[in-house]
Amino acid sequence: MDKNSRILLVEDEEALGYLLSEYLGMKSFTVHWAKNGNEAIGLLERREFDLVLLDVTMPVVDGFTLAKRIKEKYPELPFLFLTARSLKVDVLKGFSLGAVDYLKKPIDEEELVARITAILSRIQVIPPDKEPKRYLLGSYIFDAVNQKLVFEGEETGLTSRESELLQLLADNKNNLCSHRDILIQLWGENDYFNRKSLNVFITRLRTYLKKDRKIRIENVHGKGFILSLQDN
């Protein structure tokens, strides 16, 4: 129905993933392509989607497991499977997990678009009042949805990138976030230039956070960053 719907594509095969994201992009959907389940989970945490397109056979976190998690955390978010596993038990399992559709590869692209469109047009457009997601970071309160950082009542607006990055770090508080994961999650690609860009954002977050010494962003040389919070 409404163009510009945001689709999360979870597909580990390079070729098919590329093909689909290009094709759907052409059809004026906004596509984010996660190459594995963990990437998908991260993206779901910090971006909004209207629909998820799931492969079943994937390493690490398979599609069924991912579907289960989606159903738990985002019960209103429609997802559908696109898979080579056409066994009846798999189909039934897919639907029993709450899938809206179960498509068998190879799928005709036009039919895929028709089915996606059919699904989206049946969705209620009532914005699901997303609760402000807040993190307690020392004396700071970080509101990820509204992109605000509050220190003693004084609030600072964050840009989208700043906010996404801080959220990713906060979700892994006191744990290492590798360059690689950060770049894949937020930039979609892990290359030299994006890494430079990441450094700039780290610096900016540090300046925002320097009012409370208990919280800081540490660097692990050659590995990544840790948002470390000293308790006491």
Next chain:
Amino acid sequence: MDKNSRILLVEDEEALGYLLSEYLGMKSFTVHWAKNGNEAIGLLERREFDLVLLDVTMPVVDGFTLAKRIKEKYPELPFLFLTARSLKVDVLKGFSLGAVDYLKKPIDEEELVARITAILSRIQVIPPDKEPKRYLLGSYIFDAVNQKLVFEGEETGLTSRESELLQLLADNKNNLCSHRDILIQLWGENDYFNRKSLNVFITRLRTYLKKDRKIRIENVHGKGFILSLQDN
């Protein structure tokens, strides 16, 4: 929800029609079997259904034609095709007529049930929640029903759009309303021009609201707007 749902089956083949109505009946759906398009039309007028299962190839009134009539007269009633015609053009035609699904014969009965169940479970029960019609916005009182904004006894009439927009923002006071949600909610579509239009209205609301500094419409770059109210 899904149990005991009323299904209208439109199928001219005796054998398949019998089989399906028996099977679906066993699964505790209430099935009415129409053997041709005219019968179906008659039944639709006399009874209520939750879903229609349509064959395409039928004498007199074919499935596509029937689908068109259903869409016109009962736009909310979901229908799906079950047919031997698996040509791509037919599939696309089916969806373009508003079908929820398009199944190719022969279909596994269990899968059919799974798909029907999936469709029925997505039928939206729109909660008739009563919106508050009067809002306190700092020193302003906003009366959404009468589209009035009152500041120290002095009232300003708002236009419908202005009022709708302010109400949406007020319902999400201190929380981000994305462009997307605003546009879809108020304009029905999220495109370049409507977005420009939205900007104009934001400007207007801001001029109305500038008598009280505690209330203001903030912009979150690339995301949307926040009606922010400073307490105290």
Next chain:
DNA sequence: AAGCATATTAATCTTTCATTAATTCTTATT
């Protein structure tokens, strides 16, 4: 059909922000 209120489109100007670049500072390795 004229006149008014309202909504949309257009045109112009301003601001924001991610990225790139340039430079200095750190750390690890030899």
Next chain:
DNA sequence: AATAAGAATTAATGAAAGATTAATATGCTT
């Protein structure tokens, strides 16, 4: 200590988004 790679910092840039004002179109009411 010398070197190279990684990291931090600051500033510059250009494209996109937003704000504002004005002009046009749409639709009612009389």
